Amino acid sequence: MDRPDVFEGIVRESGGATRGVIGWIFSGSSVSRLFGRVGLITADACALVASLSIAVLVVEGGAAFEDVVFLTPLLLAGWFAVLSAHNLYSWTPPQRRDVGGLVSGLLWGVGLLGLGPLLYPESGFVLVEVAVAGSLVVSLCLGTHFVYGRSVEYIYSRGLGRIPTLVVGPEQERERVRRMLEGGGAYVYVGGMDLDHEGAGSLARLRRMLDVSRARSVVLTESASGHEGFRFAELLRSMWLRKVRVMMIPTTSALVNNALVPNKVGATLLEVRYPRPKGLQWSIKRTLDVVVASGLLVLLLPVFLLITLVIRFNSRGPALFRQRRAGADQLSFICYKFRSMYVDAGTLQAELERLNDAEGAFFKIKRDPRVTAPGQFLRRWSLDELPQLVNVLRGDMSLVGPRPLPIRDFEQMSDYEKRRLLTVPGITGLWQVSGRSDLPFDEMMRLDLHYIENWSLALDLGILLRTFRAVLRGRGAY
Template sequence: MSRRQQWERRYVRALVLCDLLAGSAAGAVTFGLRFGDEVTAYNRGYMVLTGLLPALLLAVLAVSRAYERRFLFVGTDEYQRVLRGGVGLIAGAALVSYALSLDLARGYVLAALPTAIVTSVVLRFALRRRLHVARSRGQSLRRVILVGHELSVIGMARQLRRERYHGLEVVGACLPPGHDGRGLGAVEIFGSFDDVASAVEHADADTVVVLSCPELDGAQLRRLAWRLERDEVDLIVASALVDVAGARTTIRPFDGLPMLHVEHPRLHGGSRLVKDVFDRLGALALLILLGPLLLTVALCVRATSRGPVLFRQVRVGRDGRLFRIFKFRSMYVDAEARLAELRHLNEHDGVLFKIRDDPRVTRVGRWLRRFSLDELPQLLNVVLGQMSLVGPRPPLPAEVAAYADDVRRRLAVKPGMTGLWQVSGRSDLPWEEAVRLDLRYVENWSLSLDLVILLRTMTAVVRSSGAY
């Protein structure tokens, strides 16, 4: 058994334990709150149901394929399958109760089952974060041989080094015949396309990634797959599509040929209506929940520097519509007038203006920015329908005027309080990378992706990296 298979099996066993724990905890807590400590003839049946809940949850998640390794480690497929399994479990409980005329306490069912699902998602998220931390330290990685042209290999190697949480470590490459690979730097060359099998053995690799190149046709790929199959080495064929998630792609056979069908992104329709309702209700709930904190921050801003508590600025929203964004004021009132004299100190590339030690920021403002507290009033923009909880960064009109045609795609959705840019480094990201993350979000939006980003935002705010 390879090292990859060993840590993957340990990870799946940990997932099973997490789900058993989620089911047990949700059942026990709900039973205690609903019936107390006393066991009676009435609640004895609920004790049995509480004991069965972990096994039922495990079975439903197994049927939903929430333990298949191709859906784990990165992406939102894992969480989507857990949520679908949870909906199926609740619907199944309702149908069984109706069919058998069982007098189930609705409060128990409507509390225990959703709690178990939410707890499972949270525990799986924590387990994945632990895996990503381990991967950043060089552990639990797949050893990858890249197969393709030199420029493609350079680009893929650079991207995999930047996003190590995907768990792919490049240990070598195979290039077309006649290429010496001098521009590959530290990536070791193991020969040409005919040497892939021997390269896997010499590099102790467990994964081969074939990049788009005309020299490798279907027959050659099939023979390569047969050779790798003997040693249980994974074969990945990289698509030429950029930042298109698996949920939008479907393999459809046509006369024996696998055709990749790409669906259009969900920018309109019912799914967007669900997102809008989720955003507004979520923002309204957060405003009520965070009311005392908002009042405290407002008092601190008012007491430490003259000027209004709220900072209002024109930003560009969906389809280029202008709106006024609300933020707690973190700068002195003459900040805009002093911008011209500080323009030469800009530390950010692209169209953004950022200075790590901006002299225009107040003492309280530095703390507000560090923990993103200055952005909380944007919940009002979300309630008004001008922004989303999750989306691309809300740009200034001057920034939009400098956009290239591709970058304008960011305006196809509402801007967000947080997004992939926020959880991936915020102001520390290069402009090109920030744009790529925003475009990836626009192309692959889903409600489960929003939930994952919101969870990752909490850890990003605590780390406060890139916040200035």
């Protein structure tokens, strides 16, 4: 039986050495791994430019340094296209990478450079220059990748940069995986759990363990990956929403029955990725979120300052209100709003429960005595929601999606009603443009589930356009 108290102790011990700036850089998170990839790409770019510059200096009768500067963007684009095609900048841990693949990628890159003088003589480059530059860049890049791989191995050996990992499966199989992970590498074992006969119960326990451990990867043993009661597709979606990597030691039947296309991570582990809904559209959605939220935060800065001053002068307390809410896959996060109530509003809620005007899990009072005078104006025009643009940038929310509910409301929802958390919550959504708090709880649920099941980029854009009309009408804004 898994013991949460023991599990938490393991996590605290493994995370103690990774505090501070250095700990963040080598924390093993997606951001820190991106930091390492950018460093490696920058080093390879410098190697190519340096090699070409040296070649034009030592070889007479060829291109000049000005030609290198002029052609650098084009050369770098072709160079990185070839190296990326050989997976030299993938998320695969450096010690797992194939040296032959690295050499092959570099030689293909040099071959592409050699075509330059033949296809574009006006560049001024001659084959001798390409040969000199090619020899230099291969040597420099091999050295760079060797040093990078050894550096990462050293970081792992010091207990830094390793990704906290949970193992799911029977105890005997978990122990075998734990010994394998303790042999070194990018992943560190922080706990495990067995499976229930009911997949939903196992997933709920796994969510709780992830909340406690902050683990960023999960390994399924042979028995777990083929477990009959385990809802594999639901698990993959859940972990995708949490940005948690899923790996497995698969059985053949698990691969066939679930139509998986795994990507190799190590000698015995396969990474399984959830197919993003309407892949390209989903990527565009996230790009629009970042671009629009960033632009609005800059443009609305004077409005933010004005609202802050009004709130602070009207009543005591901070202008910004922070509240923990349930987000994607039931993962809680801090939601930001402009404060529209008095600072003691939370302590008064229990006394006001009997006045609740909303149905279901909601708590809403049309004439809430806790709302300040500026707060009524902010709520009428939905200005109190503007700080959630920061949540959009952080990835906790999107511009469009089901509204994130306070923990109080979330805890009163049934398992079926919690299905509205099967996507990233939003600032606006179908519920907001259809009546907001005037709609009954069941209708809100129907709209949210309709959005999840029928999501498209066109639906998001339509909701955004309808949001302006909904704000002007002010229906259900209280």
